[in-house]
Amino acid sequence: MQFGSDNQTGASQKVLDKIASANDGHTHGYGDDQWTKAACDKIREVFETDATIFFVASGTAANSLALASLVKPWETILCHHQAHILIDESTAPEFFSGGARQVPVTKEAGKIQSSHLENYFSQAGTDTPHNTIPKALSIAQANESGLVYSPDELTLLAKIANQHQVKLHMDGARFANAVAASGATPAEMSWKAGVDVLSLGATKCGCLAAEAVIFFDRELATDFEHRRKRSGHLLSKGRLFASQFLGWLEDDHWLELASHANQHAAALAQQLEQLSDVRLAWPAQANEVLAIMPTPMSKRLEEAGAEFYSWYQQSLPPNEQLSTNESLIRLVTSFKTNMDEVNNFIGIAKNG
């Protein structure tokens, strides 16, 4: 019953095999090698477009380096009030950008909607250099509440952003899950909908440490190599990242892994919803389930060895509140989750 996080499993066997097979032989260092070239080509193929691509070892690095490419130190990044970049990555965006600021545009909603952006732009001060001006909008896909933006929703947000010279960054730590869930193509979910730069995370969904920063707007990538080097994220043995991405992307393996996780989250959500004293905070659209349950139930599950996190109350929908004896928990499934885990979990939840 391992629902703590999708980063708590190892790599898929295919990815591991590719690391081993790429280990042989001599290459140049720092990404100037045949494996890195092949991995970049594969990504361009999957996304059906040319793009400038860099690999790094963590999602925090991918997001922060991408954002630092979009804003100057005195500019701001619009985001969701529960964005991972805002809540769970220390002050990494500030560090990488030299002190740029994140400004949440939502207060309670599950996803950023066009009205949030319009409201922001109608009210924010524009008296520079006193007021700060946004130059980036960051959207997580799938997001921190397990919700997936549709290509149409993204397109609308990108359009408003664009009207204000604001670039669109996508935190794709769970991009695979979003693509698998939506049926849209990777291209439709990204550059075709107006995304300028994507942090494509493979770590949570079957790799060990592999994140790609994909610049669809290639002019934004100009300084990236310097930022990556001076932040210690240019690895000398480029084959480590490249082999993981090759193993992950070949034969749609990444979507298989993501679909597996999504399906098990859906099963878990469906069964939880049938319990009379449990309700979902948000629909489970990808591989995360946000559930409100009696605190004794959550304690019973923990005591039985189930792993999951209590989750931030600020992530609740408008008009939703925990009563005194309720808990909000987050359950995350992975490519290794199996139905036994799901069924056990439900069984213990029921038998209070």
Place this chain on the structure above:
Amino acid sequence: MQFGSDNQTGASQKVLDKIASANDGHTHGYGDDQWTKAACDKIREVFETDATIFFVASGTAANSLALASLVKPWETILCHHQAHILIDESTAPEFFSGGARQVPVTKEAGKIQSSHLENYFSQAGTDTPHNTIPKALSIAQANESGLVYSPDELTLLAKIANQHQVKLHMDGARFANAVAASGATPAEMSWKAGVDVLSLGATKCGCLAAEAVIFFDRELATDFEHRRKRSGHLLSKGRLFASQFLGWLEDDHWLELASHANQHAAALAQQLEQLSDVRLAWPAQANEVLAIMPTPMSKRLEEAGAEFYSWYQQSLPPNEQLSTNESLIRLVTSFKTNMDEVNNFIGIAKNG
């Protein structure tokens, strides 16, 4: 004839096998796992002391995070004029430290000697806040010219540093080579000689991406977890680093790998020295050979497929100069270098 860099080979098989074996099963994320615990314990055993240990993916990150733990943004780091941290890591130390400065204390010497430190301290201004004050000394072991500091040399430098409230950092990107070359124990080469914090590099010598920052002075480690997180160097799947270190350190595998590299550098240096028109810039004490040769010879070698770098003229010894038709080159051996490569190289060098 791959003498470009020791980072141009993959991982040793033992290390690779350990990655695979650590891949199974569920753990907590972010280093809170059994593999990370075991790897830290193994390091403490190898160094015969308690220490606070963190893993990161690159030497640049290890060095910069360590240095940022020693100096405030308005303080300075003393180093060799050819230090990797000064010459080859962009402005990473400045980035991580918030703008602290590196101050070279040598101009021509191969290693930092006590006289360099004494000279610095006797002449440098001490009128704060105008003048900057050093709080760290960084020494590479083995260093950028392939030289190894003896425990006695380190002890003397540490003593002078200590008298001025300056902490001692060791850039151990080739620490394995230094230990293997010197016969000293890891402890004698580090904390027993006064090293406060060591960047222990495994990547160049048989791993894929594995660097440890080892705080022998544990109080200096207080803020490290924050610095690592906000710089994107806290990886979610801790087993990646831990398994590499376990495979590398168990059964003295790391020293076997380093000895192999050292022996082949020694063979290469010895044979080069016997060529009448080649001379060594510095003795080859670890796995690097700095050689001065006729430029036609170096061109001939390149055309024959030998890989190596032209090296910085500023690294030459005092009173040594290149004549018009000479080149300074750096040859680096690895755990995979074999005698055929060495012999081929010498053969082509000879037949001009």
Place this chain on the structure above:
Amino acid sequence: MQFGSDNQTGASQKVLDKIASANDGHTHGYGDDQWTKAACDKIREVFETDATIFFVASGTAANSLALASLVKPWETILCHHQAHILIDESTAPEFFSGGARQVPVTKEAGKIQSSHLENYFSQAGTDTPHNTIPKALSIAQANESGLVYSPDELTLLAKIANQHQVKLHMDGARFANAVAASGATPAEMSWKAGVDVLSLGATKCGCLAAEAVIFFDRELATDFEHRRKRSGHLLSKGRLFASQFLGWLEDDHWLELASHANQHAAALAQQLEQLSDVRLAWPAQANEVLAIMPTPMSKRLEEAGAEFYSWYQQSLPPNEQLSTNESLIRLVTSFKTNMDEVNNFIGIAKNG
């Protein structure tokens, strides 16, 4: 009818005379002079306590340097959602602190109340190093809506902050106005109520450029001289700041200047309130009047030469909203405002 800002007048004659009288003679540079010593002594006398004091040229510098002394780059500063440090000082706090973050704890209230702090602490994540942790609370006195915190209110906020190891900073850009308005002593308004460090602004209230950072908790001042120097705020001719503060503080001149401004704001507010189509957004407790009026009225006033700013809608009280044809404006009085200006303004407002 100059109600644009209290920084749009020059210095009072007494302050100007003191600058001139301090101009003669030779001193040491960088604040090591008799004028600076006298000014610091005068501040200690006015505040009835020992304190460590530094002078800088701008409120932004004073606030940001003070805050940088309280938080590490990965920590946060709690503040009001309309705080000047958050809204009107670009990303200065981020710059000076090396990337620390400001977190607003209010959404609509005029002042920070204890419930805002309690609510924040009950909900915020505490999982370091992922979540960020507050180490400072910044309160403006008088604040951006012209409201004054009582000593009791401050004491309560300081107590809650203290329970969470959070230091209390006061942005005293209009501290003189707050003291003059409240009848409390400078000590009661600051350290006796739990303020750890005060940015005492003299510029807006009768000086040309003179701000003091006063550390009542003197241990927090350790690194200040370095931060001030490297940010270019250590002026060589210390007498410039010192003479202004001496002229300003002697014989309660500062409180006379502030009272004058406050009284004219009160008169303006009182007369505005009597207009049937005008209402105050907040009571005018110091020298700022936040008024809601028909947009034609505000246009008529502007056309007649009145100076004032449209103000941020986000600063409105809960349940207060502008209707389509209304404007929120901010009127600020200074030590030079006279009743003719007030009466003219009201006269034009009336005659629509």
Place this chain on the structure above:
Amino acid sequence: MQFGSDNQTGASQKVLDKIASANDGHTHGYGDDQWTKAACDKIREVFETDATIFFVASGTAANSLALASLVKPWETILCHHQAHILIDESTAPEFFSGGARQVPVTKEAGKIQSSHLENYFSQAGTDTPHNTIPKALSIAQANESGLVYSPDELTLLAKIANQHQVKLHMDGARFANAVAASGATPAEMSWKAGVDVLSLGATKCGCLAAEAVIFFDRELATDFEHRRKRSGHLLSKGRLFASQFLGWLEDDHWLELASHANQHAAALAQQLEQLSDVRLAWPAQANEVLAIMPTPMSKRLEEAGAEFYSWYQQSLPPNEQLSTNESLIRLVTSFKTNMDEVNNFIGIAKNG
């Protein structure tokens, strides 16, 4: 006998009078006022060119903000090994630039010569992103050893810099002294010789706190207003700076003040040179005298109340060394220095 620094006197009476006369009346804040406009116009007239101009309160701020406009955080600034920006401004350039690096191109010379630049460019690594690349050259005029670059010397340095896409910054803390000493026009000494941005210091030579950053290459000024605001250097009452510059520049008052200082330095140097046991380290070309004298003589002078600083040994010329009982001292004259001070000093020096 006040030879400690030219920043140890107050303002000239003309400057002080202008501050007083500009104090009256209402203006807009933050430099949007008639005084600031007039001062900028006056500077353009004096320099016979259009330029983008900003005022700040300290030389450290002027230099660092200018340099931050020229280099990205991963680039470098070439400078003299005794440059004020390198030796005496803490780590301000690093702070403002986000971590860019200063690289000295001299080791012993009094001024940067073309050979120093050529030597640097022929030897420095260019393998980005590992090596750092220079984008700015900073020259002090007059420099820290009291030497003045001729327009021809500047032109040659600018030409070499330009060939490497390196911009030229001039630290003009003593620009007035250099102009007065050389007979060249301000234009010839700056933009006509290839200077892209000048920090024009008025503080040391008759003002209280007034520095202008003058962008002759106006495109480089794009971000300056943001950098100035977020570093706390945008003062609200712009008339303070503007009035000082107006008083200083009108009727060539600045050059009168500088000439006075220069002449007294020349007199001092001339008389010192005639003493058999004193020698000048460098010719006294502006208002600084670097003298080597017997230590007992320097002690005798100090005891008699003379103020001056011991100076950095690293600033000595090649082949010049202090013997055991000698001291290097720096004497600086100001617009207030008089011949009595000079004569007294020489008298005491003689009578050992």
